[in-house]
Amino acid sequence: MPAPAEPGLPPAAAPAPGPSTGAPARPRRLLWRAWRAVSERTLVTLIALCGISAIVFVFGIFFFICREGAPFLRDVFTFKGFFLSQEWYPTSETNRRFGILALLAGTGSVTLLAMLFAVPFGLGTAVFIAEFCGKKAREALKVMVEMLAAVPSVVWGFIGMMVINPLIVRFTGAPVGVNVLNAGLVVGLMSVPVIVSIAEDAIRAVPDGFREAAEALGATRWQLVYKVIFPAARSGLLAAVLLGVGRAVGETMAVLMATGNSVNIPLGRGFPWFHALESVQTLTATIASELGDAPRIEALANGTYPPEAHHYQALFVIGIVLFTITFVINLTADLIVRGIRNRK
Amino acid sequence: MSHAPTSPTPNLAAPDADRAPRAPRFAATDLTRRKLRAQRAAQVVFGAMAVAILVPLVAIVAYLVARAWPALGWHFLTGVPTNGMRSGGIWPALIGTAYLVVFSLLVAAPIGVLAGIYLNEFARDTWFTRAVNLAVVNLAGVPSIVHALFGMGAFVLFAGLGKSVLAASLTLAIMTLPVIIVATKEALASVPTAFREACWNLGATRWQTIRTIVLPNSISGILTGLILEVCRAAGETAPIMFTGAVFFKAVRAGDLFPYRPDEQCMALSYHLHTLATQVPGVPEPVLYGTAVVLVGFVLVFNSFAIALRMRLRARKKW
Numbered sequence: 023m024p025a026p027a028e029p030g031l032p033p034a035a036a037p038a039p040g041p042s043t044g045a046p047a048r049p050r051r052l053l054w055r056a057w058r059a060v061s062e063r064t065l066v067t068l069i070a071l072c073g074i075s076a077i078v079f080v081f082g083i084f085f086f087i088c089r090e091g092a093p094f095l096r097d098v099f100t101f102k103g104f105f106l107s108q109e110w111y112p113t114s115e116t117n118r119r120f121g122i123l124a125l126l127a128g129t130g131s132v133t134l135l136a137m138l139f140a141v142p143f144g145l146g147t148a149v150f151i152a153e154f155c156g157k158k159a160r161e162a163l164k165v166m167v168e169m170l171a172a173v174p175s176v177v178w179g180f181i182g183m184m185v186i187n188p189l190i191v192r193f194t195g196a197p198v199g200v201n202v203l204n205a206g207l208v209v210g211l212m213s214v215p216v217i218v219s220i221a222e223d224a225i226r227a228v229p230d231g232f233r234e235a236a237e238a239l240g241a242t243r244w245q246l247v248y249k250v251i252f253p254a255a256r257s258g259l260l261a262a263v264l265l266g267v268g269r270a271v272g273e274t275m276a277v278l279m280a281t282g283n284s285v286n287i288p289l290g291r292g293f294p295w296f297h298a299l300e301s302v303q304t305l306t307a308t309i310a311s312e313l314g315d316a317p318r319i320e321a322l323a324n325g326t327y328p329p330e331a332h333h334y335q336a337l338f339v340i341g342i343v344l345f346t347i348t349f350v351i352n353l354t355a356d357l358i359v360r361g362i363r364n365r366k
Numbered sequence: 367m368s369h370a371p372t373s374p375t376p377n378l379a380a381p382d383a384d385r386a387p388r389a390p391r392f393a394a395t396d397l398t399r400r401k402l403r404a405q406r407a408a409q410v411v412f413g414a415m416a417v418a419i420l421v422p423l424v425a426i427v428a429y430l431v432a433r434a435w436p437a438l439g440w441h442f443l444t445g446v447p448t449n450g451m452r453s454g455g456i457w458p459a460l461i462g463t464a465y466l467v468v469f470s471l472l473v474a475a476p477i478g479v480l481a482g483i484y485l486n487e488f489a490r491d492t493w494f495t496r497a498v499n500l501a502v503v504n505l506a507g508v509p510s511i512v513h514a515l516f517g518m519g520a521f522v523l524f525a526g527l528g529k530s531v532l533a534a535s536l537t538l539a540i541m542t543l544p545v546i547i548v549a550t551k552e553a554l555a556s557v558p559t560a561f562r563e564a565c566w567n568l569g570a571t572r573w574q575t576i577r578t579i580v581l582p583n584s585i586s587g588i589l590t591g592l593i594l595e596v597c598r599a600a601g602e603t604a605p606i607m608f609t610g611a612v613f614f615k616a617v618r619a620g621d622l623f624p625y626r627p628d629e630q631c632m633a634l635s636y637h638l639h640t641l642a643t644q645v646p647g648v649p650e651p652v653l654y655g656t657a658v659v660l661v662g663f664v665l666v667f668n669s670f671a672i673a674l675r676m677r678l679r680a681r682k683k684w
Binding site: 273349 | 401402408411412416418420423426478480483496498502503504505510512514519543544597601604607635642653654
């Protein structure tokens with residue numbers, strides 16, 4: 023991309039080559055300068071354009087998923103029928119119903135369970151890395167956490183299906199091992215790195231003066247952590263948890279392979295533990311598993327859509343819901359983190 | 367005077383004599399003992415937590431490799447799937463992933479690096495810059511399946527690319543853009559402002575400063591970002607599912623250019639997904655082998671990035 027500007031920039035060209043005296047040198051040098059100014063201007067514009075590309079893309083994402091989902095929003099969507107109904111029958115011949123309550127419950131239950139694992143372990147690891155271990159161990163642990171974050175989500179899903187699935191069947195006696203518990207474990211492990219890295223940043227952002235003051239009063243490391251660090255880094259830790267939630271809500275391949283994909287609200291067998299042994303389907307997995315089979319059908323001549331067209335559009339509306347959820351989570355986390363930075 | 371050389375001996379002995387009575391004076395109170403016990407317990411618990419999240423990583427990689435061992439070998443990498451994908455190799459998926467990664471890098475690298483330059487070198491601290499930064503964070507936080515929907519709506523349908531290598535790589539590029547932007551921004555931010563000021567004082571323009579001073583001093587950090595982008599793009603499945611990845615495509619073994627940019631291609635991550643969920647009766651070594659190749663590729667590249675960053679930090683002169 024910077025190719026057109028390259029020739030204009032070599033500093034070696036400053037003393038003009040060729041005859042340095044006489045009439046022809048001057049216009050050439052002027053031309054050279056003009057070219058350099060123009061190319062610099064072009065390049066800076068290009069850089070600015072790329073700089074704002076992120077905004078363009080975020081709006082683009084919102085625009086294009088709305089564009090595909092708009093007919094559904096116009097013709098079929100009702101708040102009650104969409105958000106408050108658990109009847110997801112998008113391909114029924116007689117009565118198509120698009121209620122995502124069960125899908126929301128699926129996403130919610132997996133996220134909740136994932137956070138039950140990931141928040142204590144993530145924050146604990148962050149505290150250990152930031153406050154308790156030596157320099158070498160810190161580097162090693164951070165590298166390992168980064169590696170954990172690098173494992174692709176489809177591999178996590180594969181592990182859930184092939185490794186955790188039989189273990190759950192053996193140890194709990196559940197009929198199938200692909201369920202909330204499985205997905206919760208897998209997604210929990212996937213969100214731990216996010217929580218660790220953000221929480222560690224938050225802990226390290228606590229001014230050293232706080233630590234010194236506490237140590238001067240004779241506090242042990244642990245007292246320092248829970249009496250000084252936790253309160254001081256509270257909002258940063260909250261942001262870390264929020265971003266972990268965002269990661270868990272948006273996770274697709276792992277939950278597609280590890281939840282069992284049955285539209286179901288995991289309630290109703292008594293003791294909470296057993297709910298985790300029910301299969302569910304999340305918002306993300308619904309899109310991933312159904313978009314391939316949902317045909318995109320153009321509008322009829324009179325501008326309306328045949329009922330078969332609504333499945334495809336409803337999946338894009340689910341995309342809008344997911345986009346909104348993660349947008350709000352990221353916005354909140356960002357405001358919290360920025361709040362901390364401004365206060366300092 | 368003659369005693370002087372021997373005088374150190376009694377002085378050295380004196381503290382030894384003192385040590386015995388000192389113990390009771392500094393004995394820990396109950397409170398201190400409890401405090402220290404809590405401290406030790408906390409250290410052990412937090413350490414155990416750190417180990418507990420990292421053990422699965424090691425265990426899983428070891429387990430995958432052990433199960434995949436019979437299938438792994440050169441012919442597995444360069445062979446084509448046979449017998450309805452139940453035997454043979456993974457070459458078409460491997461080369462397909464390479465295609466997607468290279469194309470997405472070609473798109474994301476210039477945009478991402480320039481965006482990083484803009485955010486660190488040009489942008490002032492205004493509400494607009496804050497909005498851009500927020501957009502970067504959000505772009506990273508948007509679920510991968512929503513990126514897939516976007517890719518489908520924008521590239522496959524609106525731009526008319528159809529399901530193709532091109533559409534899939536563009537989707538991947540936009541999804542992985544934040545990785546490059548953030549890495550570039552951090553790399554540039556670590557170059558001291560004094561370097562830039564010195565260059566400006568010599569009469570260099572902004573871009574000359576960036577090109578001759580800032581970029582050379584931050585190139586390793588930017589490279590780290592690019593490698594991380596490669597890892598991310600290679601591992602993603604959801605964004606390519608509906609924009610260009612295909613279940614099966616006949617490819618000659620070892621063929622380096624099997625796909626055209628406007629064709630669909632196979633991809634390693636999608637191949638693993640289909641093998642695991644759509645094809646019944648795949649022998650375990652083939653399944654696990656595919657997973658190991660994917661994980662291995664990503665982890666090896668990631669360690670390159672980490673090694674590069676550590677070298678950079680060790681070599682830093684300022």
